[in-house]
Amino acid sequence: MTISKTLLRAALFSLALIGSGTSFAQTIKIASLAPDGSSWMTEFRAAGDTIAKRTDKRVQLKFYPGGVMGDDQAVLRKIKIGQLHGGALTAGSLTEFHPNLQLYSLPLVFRNLDEVDAARKAFDPRFQKGLEEGGMVSFGFAEGGFAYIMSTQSLTTIDDVRKRKVWIPSGDQFAADLVSSFNISPTPLPLSDVLVSLQSGLIDTVATSPIGALALQWHNQVKYVTDLPLVYVFASFVIDKKAFNKINEADQKIVREELTNMFARLDKQNRQDNLSAIDALKKQGLKFVTPEPAAIQEWYSTAEKANQKLVNSGKLSNEAYQQLLNIVRAKR
Template identity: 45%
Template sequence: MKKTALFASILSLACTLANAAPIKIATIAPDGTAWMKEMRAAAEAVKTKTSDRVEIKFYPGGVMGDNATVLRKIKIGQLQGAAFTGGEAASITPDANVYSQPFQFRSEDEVDKVRAKIDAQLKASFEKAGFVVPGMAGGGFAYLFSVNDIHDKDTLKAAKVWVPQGDRVAEIAFKAAGVTPIPLPIADVYTSLQTGLIDAAASTTAGAIAFQWHTKVKHMLDLPLMYVMGYLAIDKKAYDALSAEDRKVLDDEVGAAFARIEKGARTDNAQARTALQGQGVAITPQNAEQRKDWDSIGADARKNLTGVGGISPELAAAVNKALDEARK
């Protein structure tokens, strides 16, 4: 009887150890940022509440390589997931960009109302592609920062505009405005602003300060270009290997962390806007006629983002319907 009990204890311990292999997550978010602090807090809570059965290990600052490299490492099992921007996650499913289409939203209130109806459908799109998304957060609106004053389509056409390498949405948006953008890794933007290779770049207000771009630009166009999203995506095979109980803990803790990240981002962006003005960045307003021009550009760009190889027409239509309802 004692031998049986001992064997059962050893077997139980072996099962626990078998489940203890860490879920390795890559991210470009630098260590020490609010995003990393919240994700690490969630990982600690998951580990504690699962009695060490589930450990999430982060590799911040892009140390695991670029987006293509990270996806390849996930495919071979070297990583189990990553924290992606919308543009990066589009390599998993083009639907990841459904909230980040150019000139789509006018306010965060609109974003909230649409996401309340669409988030579940978007997560289903990731799952169909083999990934589970326990956490997603809005980083705020991206605005165009520039060395020279950009106040309409004509002045935009004269600018040397940066877009993130591989970001199809940003590329299509600027091409619809008659601009041939310059794709570069985000790490090269500061130096490129310094050397004059580029003279305009889009970012959230908090991002412009975090990356120190505000020290190289003088103007900000007061027009939301697109809404920035972040996703924590985990390979479905690794996720499904967890028990139902442990999956719920992971979903709850990561989901709560990303809700805090989004709330913090809104506060940070509001404070950053004030700080930018205090440091001499001129914010250029837009009148109703100018906004109408930008809306027209956005409508053309969004057509090119939907369909074969792009955002699914069904999801795009669902977002448009939810947006129309939000504006009534």
């Protein structure tokens, strides 16, 4: 009888271990706008394979590329209901988790990449910490480059832009607030509708990075690029903190290491890709038009007022904004 009880306890303990191993196995579902076969998805899948191998498949990443899960706002809705667990998302869509992410995306706050690098050295760690405190574990930031105004018409002044049919991402209140500060009436549309809207004439002006214009085929629908770095674009690879906390501590360390290293590689590669994309746009026949000095000054002064208005509204930390200004001014 004693032997039987001992065997029974051992059997139950073994079953408990098996069940426990199954419960701790996590499949993290990740969405991305990057198309399958792109350098981003190649890096994502390689990192996922390494994570699965190093954790003995206790953690596996399942990817949904090419925007099949919708735009960033749709992805975030699906994360909230548990249909997805994370994504490679533009920083603008993540401001609900850490509002100060908007600092990098303020119009004309940066004039060159040296200023960007100085700011990122100071703020990237703070932004990652802020996102995690807000409920999203971030594995770093990848540069999307500067967004430029691209249009069917040559635009060099703010008044020129006010006369055009300008696109902004639907659901992006930050973009809407900033555009309204320039007295521009935009047309909000989801990313998936932009190309057909350019083709139909519903819109004729967009702001995007050179690499974005090429990847999304928008460059075929515009003729001019206003040669003034308007907004710094960047993205983050994030996983919902609740989902991440279901992973055991040792495996969390592996996931952090692999995804952080992977996104850092993409960050570096994107800079070179964007520089190459500028040359590619020129070879495609797009004309880069430079505003006159007086027009440039108007752009800067209007942007500064718009940025300060946003800070005064309480949507951004004034202390952080002043720190950012001090950093970029020290590089000029």
